[in-house]
Amino acid sequence: MSEQDETPPAEGTTRRRALMLGAVGASAIVSIRPALAQTNASVINCEIPVPDAGRAGSYIAADGSVVPAGTPGAFPPATFAFKGEDVKTALGGGQLPGTTYEQSQAYVKYIRRLQSGTSGFTCFASLQMPRG
Amino acid sequence: MAERLFHAEPAEALRIVPLDDFTLVFHRPSGLTHLVTAPAPEILAILAGGPRTRDALLQRLAEAYDLADPSPEALDARLAELVAAGLVRAA
Amino acid sequence: MRHVFQVRIGPVGFRVGSDWRAPVARLEDLYAAYPRPEDGIPDFTVRLFAARPWRRWLRPSVTLGGDFVLPEAAPLPLSQGLLAAEMAMNLQMALGQRRYLLLHASTVERDGRALLMTGLSGAGKSTLAALLAARGWRLMGDEFALVDPETGRVHAFPRLVSLKNGAIPIVRAALPDARFGPLIAGTPKGDIRHLVPDAAAIARMDQPAEPALILFPRFGFAPARRPLGPSEVFVRLTQASTNYVALGERGFDALTRLVREVPARAIDYPDAEAAIAEVEALWAGL
């Protein structure tokens, strides 16, 4: 029961819209994880290069997709990998260190497509439960 | 193993709600929610018509859309993500 | 347990048992105007207890217990007993609430329509809610917004508003005759003082409201305003909910309706006045 049927146009019709399969590393799916997940999202204690090593040198477009270097309106690769803590804050609405607001938004969209979402975790931190 | 068939979940198992460049997919059997972006909705729509091998799927995608990067490895990666999420079954 | 306190906050009844008199006395004082749990049967039980018998007297420290607990939660000094009770009640909602979709958000209401302010702690949500209440908005809650999956309406959860550090004098100035709890110093988040919601908030806590605007405020930045796309709002709200996944399809329905029907803005603001002006402007423009 899909609210809006996406069946592709019949074979042979002329109207074909563009479609990107995307890079091997750029996930096309974000899964909402249970709140207070025990398995600390890998994003917390890892470093995330933007873009990933496989596409060093490529630029990041405003919607987070990877585009050839020098594409107008896109951002150059980040000068250093972001810490997990920075990414968690950015995912919750903060800004990545050493970036302009627009740059940060593009990178966050790229990162969000790279790893699964962490449901409820950032909100839990704000319940200020002092950890023993 | 190229002739492995990829099956979509039955239609009644999914709630698909397009939003913007992401589409919401609620998977009833697991109770989990996924946000998918191109080419995942398009892959799910084709497989909803019936199971296909990776090559048949790639060919159907190339016919239906203007594929800028028709690489089998990229399609394998997209399929692997959908299998890991439980939205596609490889048999 | 030696000392017992019962209260209903919005649609949820609580029972707090304590090894000490002080926290219960404080709760009875600050929640005096609140009703008791429906039929005398609370939804959740909270326990404030001494992990070791001697901890009742020797440098007494309060361990948090109840229906739902976090094993690694650290005990608090007895002087912060009120804070321990509030945290433990929050924890029951965060881990145990299953009827309503729980969003970590402050909520105020005007003309039957609700404004939700959600985002990381420290974004000033509670302060904004208290200041808007001073300007005639009805306070629905400063910590949790309860969204009914069947109707899409927001239900109030008007617990004590916890104000931190610099916000305390600002809100005291804005609400000179409001009731406040004691100043609790040296907490993990600095000084905390609780504001008792006003009579209107308590009298009308059973009146739900239609969500009309979702704001993602950020305190301490130059004024800015940015619309948010529905998928980004969706992901952010799942991160602001501790029971979205547990609610299954009901949670999906509630959140999908919210992101498709209710406009959302990210607003940055340097101080409270700027934020209030921004909120009133956005609300007028709905």
Place this chain on the structure above:
Amino acid sequence: MGRPVTDAMLLAAALRDPAGFTETFSPSPFRAFGAPSLSHREREGAREAKPSGKGEGDNPNPWTTLLAMARAEQLLGTLAIRLDGQPMPAAAARILADARISIAGQRRAALWEAEAARRALAGVGCPIVLLKGTAFAAAGLRAGEGRSIGDLDILVPRGALDAVEAALLAAGWEWVKPDPYDDAYYRRWMHELPPLIHRDRDRMIDVHHTILPLTARITPDAGALIADSVALPSGLRVLAPNDMIVHAAAHLFADGDLAGGMRNLWDIHCLLEEFGAAGLAGRARHHGLWPAVARAARLAHALYGTAIPDDWRPRAALDPLYRRRLAARDGWGRPTRPLLRQAFYLRSHWLRMPPAMLARHLWTKWRKGHRPT
């Protein structure tokens, strides 16, 4: 006429006879008819728990007591199903209705975890036998109705352990505690792999190759468990009914420290009521677990009124101790009778490993800061 009942025997009474319990404590006018089957002591105990006055003192509403006990014993979902439709105060009805909604979601997530494991292990090609709560739900048994289900427990042939481990790691599971001592300990002495947890779904899976630790003095016939297991339409398998009861009793007495004992015993009650006891004694003896099964049946009869063969009834001397440990819970959901609990905790370790190894195990755990709570 004994002290009024204020421990978890009250919860047992409500599960055993929902109509009796609600008749005694619901506000309905027709309460006078028929003698509720709650014993006098049980009624007095619960009635002593009148709605509390202001602040001081502690005599909560009997429904508050029941719900707190049920939550603490992981039986709130089961209670919600058992009491569905009974007259009761509106607040209790609402809380139990919420519990039914919540339990339905838990059941779906548990069944999906089994399906995800089936897909991940399809390539290994060995039989996969579901155990405990997931098995009851997957097979549609009464024991699965309203049951809260935590981890996924599966039984596989010991020879297939390495292939199963590799397939799960490849499909997104990861080790819960990558601690070498635990890992070696599990592999060498325990009846299961170290626990794994799925990266995205945050759900744990325990892979067993038999149902008791290798070190325990009793060695059940794992081969027979798998050989006589029953296939479900999905291709996953469940133990034969008698083996389910033997496993539940083994988990309760031969392996565990009775934690979650009331829920475990309710499973046994439901299985005995659904399948009866035909051939059970013989099968239990085959696995060397007849004493545990007999004790489980007697205690289920005592707590929940399970129909058991007459010649199983005469009580063993220690039964009352087991009952007091099982019911060691108060109206605030707190565990009570600490010395009795500690005794059963030590006994469970004693049963799992020979003395020398127990000492070394406890020493290692103590050195690493693991204190039994």
